[in-house]
Amino acid sequence: MQPFTTFTAVAAPLDITNVNTDMLIPARFLRKPRDERYGSYLFHDLRHDEDGRLRDSFVLNEEAYRDAKILVAGANFGCGSSRESAVYVLLDSGFRCIIAPSFGDIFFGNALQNGVLPIVLPEAECIELRAHLDANPGATITADLQSQTVTAGDGKVRRFALDPLRRERLLTGLDEIGLTLTRLPAIESFEQRYAAERPWLDR
């Protein structure tokens, strides 16, 4: 996994609450291999009309946000299915950071597994940030995981929280399987005791 320390990029205001995983990547693309086209499936049906033309009304199609790599969205971002593809499409089109008042739990975990930082800021601060981005199209935001701050051009520095263990793993880009397998003796002794207490689980 790519570590995350600090990231500065153009940020786009996404005025949608309950952005679900079917919006992030419609189910018909789930069968596709993760090749160089993968990023183009991001928000596919919001971005394109039924004839495949770009919709002017969608924020990421606006000239100022063509290079956006950070999203500031509404509450419950990434709700819905467990598809990790919803993170892959973001990552493969360059997004490393999403800011929202809340996230779907599974999406949140999936993002951390892939070096994408989901930042929870209070609803009022997200609205403030979106207003700033609306007023300054193409403005950048800096997300710093070391100092746990979000800095925008409005001069304010906003702090965010993240569980220390999760922060540490993201900062170092740690491989969880590697970490777990260093515990193998403890795992094996747990399993022996567990199985002895539950003979009905023996198949």
Place this chain on the structure above:
Amino acid sequence: MPAEMPPDSASAKPSTLFEKIWNAHVIEQGSADDALLHVDQNFLHEGAFLAFAALRKEGRSVRRPKQHFAVADHYVPTLGREAGIAGITDPEVRGLIDLLEQNAAWGGIDYAGIDDPRQGIVHVIGPELGLTHPGMVITCGDSHTSTHGAFGAFAFGMGASQVKQVLATQCLWQRRPKLLRITIDGTLAPGLSGKDVILAVIAQIGAAGATGHVIEYAGSTIRSMSMENRLTVCNMSIEAGGRAGMICPDDTTFEYLHGRPFAPKQQHWDAAVAYWRTLKTDDGATFDREVKVDAGALVPMVTWGTSPGQGLPITGRVPDPATLSGDARRAVESALAYMGLKPGQAMDGLPVDRVFIGSCTNSRIDDIRAAAAVVRGRKAKIPAFVSPGSTQIKRQAEAEGLDRVFTEAGIEWRASGCSMCVGTNGDLLKPGERSASTSNRNFEGRQGRGARTHLVSPAMAAAAAVTGTLTDVRRLLAGAAA
């Protein structure tokens, strides 16, 4: 076998079902909030190809193959199943099913393919085969894994990276969730079911109402529910944002499990049940949040919008955005526009184009019986089909003659799979078509681009099929009472 178990050091303190399961599975405490948990049972479907690819690329293997089970459900066709895998013409779809079979064989994992009598939707067959037990930690790369919590298990969905971790290690680092108890008391009126209960719960607490929480469902309504209806309730925990849903196991649970292929064998049965009986929330145990629901007051539910939280009693009217402001107003406006509805429009009588009865939410034998009871002696006015949740349920329904109730009404009787819940097998609505669907997600485009989904119970879906509109099923049942 509680007598042989080490005494729980925390046993003096009343604890919840969740805490008992969590504590029994902690291998190592990472931080105050984070632990390495043993996983008893993992389920796999076609979507696992990403996890297997990564696992194989890293040169790893499946550590404990017997604790996994794979089944083809998301991409299987619901028509022409006699032809088996050869009947699938789309090479991409066929390739995904082939890949699951190959990966299962590579990992030494038991696999139910398209023509296996054990085939069905993963969250239907886990319980049906007796793979799902009380007290287990159960995982699957699928958000509706919460379904299995109906047995008193901690069951949750995860993404491909974690599927890979479970395959490689049989354990998972987990953050300890908060606990929410939803107590549902009262007697459901005739014509109502678990689906109406969970749609009402989500309408009450919202689509993010349980974010960060595991939900325990309690109360007299839950206690008197069948396993099938409990599974429906737990299934949609994720639609309320919940990490998992769970119900304390009781005699209903044990009776359901007894004698199933992977249930504890006879010589271990009593010990297993004795242990399972300890898995209840103690009096005085505390939750981070509590919510109460009066089931006696419920009316059949229907969703009107594009989020599962946008639900109403069938007697209700859609909201008027003019009465709202800010994000809430925008959300209602965009949902109404997508759904082709006017502010204040009544739900009862809204014309529907198609009906889908199926999905891991509502495709079990109870659901099919409830739909058949409404359809019996009537004719469908619009295209409709039933996709039973498993091959075994299909056979059972046929043995009860329920397939003929549907086919004589002009409703198609198909094979089992995820089907029009997600449409990855090609069972899709056309743009602009409106469905009454027993599935769990009414997201924009979920049942096809531009498709408009109204989530309902099986009885309400059947009522829509025979009237051609969203209809209060209680009227039809009253008419049929004689």
